[in-house]
Amino acid sequence: MSDLAPHPLHEPILAWYDEHARELPWREPGASAWSVMVSELMLQQTPVARVLPVHAQWLERWPTPADLAAEPTGAAVRAWGRLGYPRRALRLHAAATAIVEHHDGVVPETYVDLIALPGVGDYTAAAIASFAYGRRHVVLDTNVRRVLARTTGGIEFPGTSVTKAERATATALLPLDVPTAATWSVAVMELGALVCTAAGPRCGDCPVADLCAWRAAGHPAYDGPPRKAQTWAGTDRQCRGRLLAVLRDSHAAVPSSRLDAAWADEGQRLRCLASLLEDRLVVRVDAGSYALP
Numbered sequence: 001m002s003d004l005a006p007h008p009l010h011e012p013i014l015a016w017y018d019e020h021a022r023e024l025p026w027r028e029p030g031a032s033a034w035s036v037m038v039s040e041l042m043l044q045q046t047p048v049a050r051v052l053p054v055h056a057q058w059l060e061r062w063p064t065p066a067d068l069a070a071e072p073t074g075a076a077v078r079a080w081g082r083l084g085y086p087r088r089a090l091r092l093h094a095a096a097t098a099i100v101e102h103h104d105g106v107v108p109e110t111y112v113d114l115i116a117l118p119g120v121g122d123y124t125a126a127a128i129a130s131f132a133y134g135r136r137h138v139v140l141d142t143n144v145r146r147v148l149a150r151t152t153g154g155i156e157f158p159g160t161s162v163t164k165a166e167r168a169t170a171t172a173l174l175p176l177d178v179p180t181a182a183t184w185s186v187a188v189m190e191l192g193a194l195v196c197t198a199a200g201p202r203c204g205d206c207p208v209a210d211l212c213a214w215r216a217a218g219h220p221a222y223d224g225p226p227r228k229a230q231t232w233a234g235t236d237r238q239c240r241g242r243l244l245a246v247l248r249d250s251h252a253a254v255p256s257s258r259l260d261a262a263w264a265d266e267g268q269r270l271r272c273l274a275s276l277l278e279d280r281l282v283v284r285v286d287a288g289s290y291a292l293p
Contacts, residue, residue, distance in 0.1 A: 137181075
């Protein structure tokens with residue numbers, strides 16, 4: 001690296017990544033920026049194992065943004081399957097359309113152009129610029145934030161939102177050498193995903209265990225604001241998923257009676273159906289039937 005004073009965390013984490021990085025299609029040398037972009041949207045709040053088959057299907061069907069933009073939004077929602085948070089499918093479709101209209105169908109290289117795309121926020125723009133184009137950006141996802149909170153801050157978990165101090169720490173740790181900075185970002189992310197996990201950190205396998213402030217402090221328990229618990233059964237998320245599943249499985253309009261059968265609680269069902277209509281994930285075909293857009 002070209003840093004005049006590399007941080008002690010750099011070498012061991014980069015060496016660990018060289019040896020332990022998972023082979024994933026969006027990390028292959030020939031992977032397109034579009035492949036990276038699709039993976040980043042799909043991986044938000046969804047495990048890699050669930051994303052892999054859907055990512056492969058999307059890239060086979062829509063190998064470029066123009067291929068996706070040429071189809072109706074309902075096709076994207078249907079192909080999204082059971083990944084959850086299906087609004088991400090609409091965001092990808094909207095981003096693909098904008099890429100065709102404003103960037104000649106090519107995923108833009110710069111953070112400024114990327115974050116201007118619909119549905120693309122700070123993390124996603126930085127990740128695409130770094131992982132697809134090798135740019136130097138701070139990439140702060142949940143895994144990265146957790147690794148930095150433990151190794152440098154001595155706390156088990158970061159706060160619910162990124163703070164200025166947290167971003168300053170991540171910026172200071174980013175290697176000066178541009179290609180190394182891009183590798184560093186994905187290496188820290190991988191360490192958080194495989195070793196420094198939320199529920200069961202494997203400190204014995206961590207390449208920077210001897211440098212970790214949280215370990216040195218005796219692994220103090222998290223004492224910040226309550227962390228959100230992931231719930232599913234009986235929630236509006238589950239209800240929305242059931243209703244969408246009925247529509248995905250049909251290539252024609254679905255009568256409301258079939259949606260009634262999918263979820264017994266009428267009040268919750270109607271509320272969730274209304275939210276799906278508002279989110280434009282579902283359209284009303286006539287007074288008594290519904291379909292994907």
